[in-house]
Amino acid sequence: MxxxxxxxxxxxxxxxxxxxxxxxxxxxxxxxxxxxxxxxxxxxxxxxxxxxxxxxxxxxxxxxxxxxxxxxxxxxxxxxxxxxxxxxxxxxxxxxxxxxxxxxxxxxxxxxxxxxxxxxxxxxxxxxxxxxxxxxxxxxxxxxxxxxxxxxxxxxxxxxxxxxxxxxxxxxxxxxxxxxxxxxxxxxxxxxxxxxxxxxxxxxxxxxxxxxxxxxxxxxxxxxxxxDSSSIDRLKFIGHVLGQRMDYLPEYHLAFMWITAEDLTKFNSQAGDTEGIVNYGLQITGCVWSILMIERPDGVKLSFRSIEPFAVNEFASKYFEGGGHKNASGGRFSGGSLVEAKKKLMEVLPLYLSEINRVKNL
Ligand SMILES: [Mn+2]
The missing domain is CATH 3.90.1640.10 (inorganic pyrophosphatase (n-terminal core))
Known part of the structure; x- marks a missing residue:
């Protein structure tokens, strides 16, 4: 076979x-x-x-x-x-x-x-x-x-x-x-x-x-x-996100970050300034995946990263109108505000618990 x-x-x-x-x-x-x-x-x-x-x-x-x-x-x-x-x-x-x-x-x-x-x-x-x-x-x-x-x-x-x-x-x-x-x-x-x-x-x-x-x-x-071409605003912005806008959910081996529209204004965020921030989550010992939500004028944008063999693109397409590569995907939430996007994530996470544990135990 x-x-x-x-x-x-x-x-x-x-x-x-x-x-x-x-x-x-x-x-x-x-x-x-x-x-x-x-x-x-x-x-x-x-x-x-x-x-x-x-x-x-x-x-x-x-x-x-x-x-x-x-x-x-x-x-x-x-x-x-x-x-x-x-x-x-x-x-x-x-x-x-x-x-x-x-x-x-x-x-x-x-x-x-x-x-x-x-x-x-x-x-x-x-x-x-x-x-x-x-x-x-x-x-x-x-x-x-x-x-x-x-x-x-x-x-x-x-x-x-x-x-x-x-x-x-x-x-x-x-x-x-x-x-x-x-x-x-x-x-x-x-x-x-x-x-x-x-x-x-x-x-x-x-x-x-x-x-x-x-x-x-x-x-x-x-x-x-x-x-090595960041503005000081960008470094302070990253510090703010890591310090105030990140949770680690050990049961799901998930690092979860979010950025509000107010954060983007306050730190004078420019095109590309949020690039790569989602990757920081994977630096946590035991972390299998990382999610970043960003509140944009046209809706909530999501970035997903995962370690092998966890297919984060499946999660992105199933629940957040997205997709992409197996370990690096994007998505969006058009059903409401950042608060509602977070709520949706918390609702669907338990449905994925067995898959996360399966991958973790491989
Ligand atoms: Mn490419």
């Missing part, structure tokens, strides 16, 4: 791999100088989203294709060092919106990086959906939706930046890698693997990083730019 399953799984992987390979190699021939391309990524773009889009833009430029990076919302301050970041257009700025509308209208290709569902483009989704341009999805999230013409998709990849590297190699363009492209790629690989500590850190990840160092990437410098 096991053998059958593994053969079946292998056949499936082989089929998808072959299918995507053909599809993506066909694409290469169409990317000729003068091609009009827009590169986009998900709402609230993180280091992998910005790193992969800018690296791909740099790569296309070397092939004679001037692509524009256009994302739904602003990038955080710690990503603005990346080469090309200053020219990124954001759809929630009125002046940029006009430009993006025109560029998407004219585009031959729209490259959709680091998201598998078109709704992750938020306000930009209708524009991309109706566009006549060919859509190319390059991504590592689960369950890709059927909105693209070409897919380069592997959930085994730890980051989209890793896939961009793989694609450049697959297309025989290794010689086009340089320290600028490499630094962008390294940034996304580093953050999506939690600085090489998450279970998605495969041998291949380290192989890619070794190659990027050989190209001339200064990994220490990239790490400092991304992680």
């Amino acid at each position: 096991n053998k059958f399953i593994s053969n079946f799984a292998f056949a499936q992987i082989y089929f998808w791999h072959t299918y995507f390979m053909t599809s993506i190699s066909e694409l290469k021939a169409q990317l000729i100088p003068g091609t009009k391309a827009v590169i986009t990524a998900h709402y609230n773009p993180d280091s992998d989203a910005i790193g992969s889009t800018l690296a791909f833009q740099g790569y296309l430029a070397k092939k004679g294709i001037q692509a524009t990076v256009a994302v739904p919302s602003a990038l955080s301050a710690n990503l603005k060092w990346m080469p090309g970041a200053a020219d990124i257009l954001t759809y929630d700025e009125l002046l940029h919106k006009v430009q993006i509308d025109a560029l998407v209208e004219e585009a031959d290709f729209i490259f959709c990086l680091d998201f598998s569902g078109i709704q992750r483009l938020h306000n930009m989704a209708p524009l991309v959906r109706k566009s006549r341009a060919k859509k190319v999805v390059i991504d590592h999230h689960l369950d890709p939706e059927d909105f693209g013409d070409y897919y380069y998709h592997r959930t085994i990849a730890a980051s989209t930046c890793e896939l961009i590297y793989d694609l450049i190699l697959e297309w025989g363009d290794e010689n086009l890698l340089d320290p600028s492209i490499g630094s962008c790629l390294y940034s996304g690989i580093m953050t999506d693997t939690g600085s090489f500590r998450h279970p998605n850190t495969t041998a291949h990840v380290h192989t890619v990083v070794a190659a990027l160092i050989d190209v001339g990437v200064n990994t220490n410098e990239v790490h400092r730019k991304v992680f």
Whole structure:
């Protein structure tokens, strides 16, 4: 039986791999100088989203294709060092919106990086959906939706930046890698693997990083730019959350944190300032998962993290309109206030007790 399953799984992987390979190699021939391309990524773009889009833009430029990076919302301050970041257009700025509308209208290709569902483009989704341009999805999230013409998709990849590297190699363009492209790629690989500590850190990840160092990437410098670039407000904000907004529920092996709208105002919170806070919970001995709730103007947003083998994406999709990776997911609560979201969490936790204990006892 096991053998059958593994053969079946292998056949499936082989089929998808072959299918995507053909599809993506066909694409290469169409990317000729003068091609009009827009590169986009998900709402609230993180280091992998910005790193992969800018690296791909740099790569296309070397092939004679001037692509524009256009994302739904602003990038955080710690990503603005990346080469090309200053020219990124954001759809929630009125002046940029006009430009993006025109560029998407004219585009031959729209490259959709680091998201598998078109709704992750938020306000930009209708524009991309109706566009006549060919859509190319390059991504590592689960369950890709059927909105693209070409897919380069592997959930085994730890980051989209890793896939961009793989694609450049697959297309025989290794010689086009340089320290600028490499630094962008390294940034996304580093953050999506939690600085090489998450279970998605495969041998291949380290192989890619070794190659990027050989190209001339200064990994220490990239790490400092991304992680050691906080404002004092942000550090005090983290101190406030850890000190006043965190509970540990030992029976559920759960660290639970919440941030109110008032907290965000009081500490002058900027885009990206809440990034990574959820991870602190996992530093507690015995902690299996960590949840962060944030009160935003458009509802309560949730972040989930877990340690292997606890599939926190199942919990997120079952109870909080979310999903994502097995150990790193997001979600939301549209049924009311932060207080009500907390109440819902406390109601559903007992339903999950046996699963938590099962995982804990493995
Ligand atoms: Mn990613």
